[in-house]
Amino acid sequence: MTPLSLFQRIGRAFSITCACLLLAACGTTKTPTDPTAGWTAERLYQDAKAEMSAGNWAQARTRLEQVEARYPFGIYAQQALIDQAYINWKDEEPEQALAAIDRFQKQYPNHPGSDYMLYLKGLISFTPPSASLMKFTMQDPSERDPKGLSESYEAFMQLIERYPDSRYANDARLRARWLVNTIAQNEVHVAEYYYSRHAYVAAINRAQRVITDFQGVPIAERALYIMYLSYDKLGQTELRDDIKRVMDQNYPNSEYFKTGLKKKVNYWNPINWF
Structure with missing residues (x-):
């Protein structure tokens, strides 16, 4: 046997051994399991509420999305959509929050929480992400782009007209009055x-x-x-x-x-x- 053929045989044997070890490792690797598998809609939602209370917006959002995906026709799915709008607002994602509100209004036009969603819609446009910076610069709000101010006013007025006895109506009236002054000042x-x-x-x-x-x-x-x-x-x-x-x-x-x-x-x- 020549030295070259001996080295070739050793290399071939080593390759086969590595392949076998790799296959064995693949066979013993477990697919990651979903810790929420089998959870009821109520348990998923309660876990989401706990994450919300802790300010863990990303984790709460994940749980709420799971509620919607797994139990799309239940009461928890409806509440999950309301909470998604709130979470996105608190997490400074106003466009996603407004999209959630729009989806909610189309899917559940007669829902008891419709007044809250109009109120939240007004708040989202009323306090944009830049509001925290404006607090330090003391920029006059009337110097902002009036589009957001007008959208906020329209949402509050819809709330006042459609749900005059809502728990949110009085605050909406105060904000709408201020918005009129601010839009005029613009x-x-x-x-x-x-x-x-x-x-x-x-x-x-x-x-x-x-x-x-x-x-x-x-x-x-x-x-x-x-x-x-x-x-x-x-x-x-x-x-x-x-x-x-x-x-x-x-x-x-x-x-x-x-x-x-x-x-x-x-x-x-x-x-x-x-």
Whole structure:
């Protein structure tokens, strides 16, 4: 036997031995078992609630998804969807939370928890993930993109109109009232921007929207003053004087004629909502 053939035989034998050991190892490896296999819907849900209480959002979400997947037609599946919306909101996943609410409203339009879901929908848009940063920067909420503010207002108004006796209705009314003021103030911010850029017609149009669409809001005084200034810049003295008469009648002690637009208005953080 040549040295080469001997080495070939040894190598071949070693390969066969390794293959056999590998097969043996595979045969003894156990497939990981699901510790929740066989759990009832109630047990899965109670475990999810325990994880929620501990603030373990990821684990709670997993359990709630298991409830929905394994027991899709029971009462626990309905409650699991409600809790998923809440968990996603607390875990700063607003889009997933809103998706869960939308799915719930389509699947269970007459559910007793529908008022809560509308309330939660309003809260999600009311307090975006950036709210925690706004708390430190003291940014005026009216400087935010008004889309979220409007969506929040619509959700709260639906709750108030459809469920006036809901336990969430009073808080929704307070928030809706604040939102009206804040959305109106956003319009004034835009009007001021146009005025500072000498776009006086655009400034008038924006300020006019506050007067017509948000009657009675505190920021209306500032909106009227922007209209007064803009008409003056355009040389439309009759319209300017009309605005002056309206302001004298409704705001006889208006400070704007003394301070101009330097006076700032900030509706920051009403009753610690953020």
